[in-house]
Amino acid sequence: MKIVTLKGEVAVLTGLHIGGGDDTMKIGGIDNQVIKDINTDKPYIPGSSLKGKMRSLLEWSIGVVGIGDGKPFGSHLMGDAIFETLDTKERAENLIKIFGDSNPKSDGTYGITRINVSDCQLVPTDFKTSEAKYENVIDRQKGTAEHPRQTERVPAGVKFAYNIKMKILDNNDNEDEFRAMIKKGLELIENDYLGGNGSRGYGRVAFSNKDNWVE
DSSP states (O other): OEEEEEEEEEEEOSOBOOBOOOOSOOTTOOSBOBOBOTTTOOBOBOHHHHHHHHHHHHHHHHTOGGGTTTSOOOGGGTTSGGGGSHHHHHHHHHHHHHHOOOOTTOOSTTOSOOEEEOOBEEOOOSSOOOEEEEEEEEOTTTOOEEEEEEEEEBOTTOEEEEEEEEEEOSTTSOHHHHHHHHHHHHHHHHHSOSSSOGGGTOOOEEESOTTOEEO
């Protein structure tokens, strides 16, 4: 077995909102806060958010979302007719190997999850690292704004450091195909969005060093 690492930066192109829990109500405070490091009070991107978005978009790209009833794709769905084409089957198997098998009755055919995605920590900057943006609902008949609320965002220009590690177990793991799938996942996020409120223009990001794997 060997472990390869991909490191780079996530550049925020439009305001980014990944929500964080808040157990207190503050009068006049922000309604929807971003997740922050409890020790530094600085925002970060959870590794689970990055990994989950990659997997979701790759499932759409491969074409397996429709057979999973909305749940993560797993080996229990490999018998579907969609896999009559070898290319689709191989990509689906690689996805399971990389991101893990969601089949609760998995027999271990595909081995352990290969990918490990760390939390993306803030790159030191002189920029402000959060902003409050007002959102509201427009009354369709009156044309007036209603229910104003504040959403906290990480503003454009801020960067985070990402770190992805991947296990290559044996000769049954095609490292080149694994690397290509991770790169494809990052590119899909770039063409979509990360975090919430993407339909409102939030969450556009760019990744550096998508090919720079090292041992």
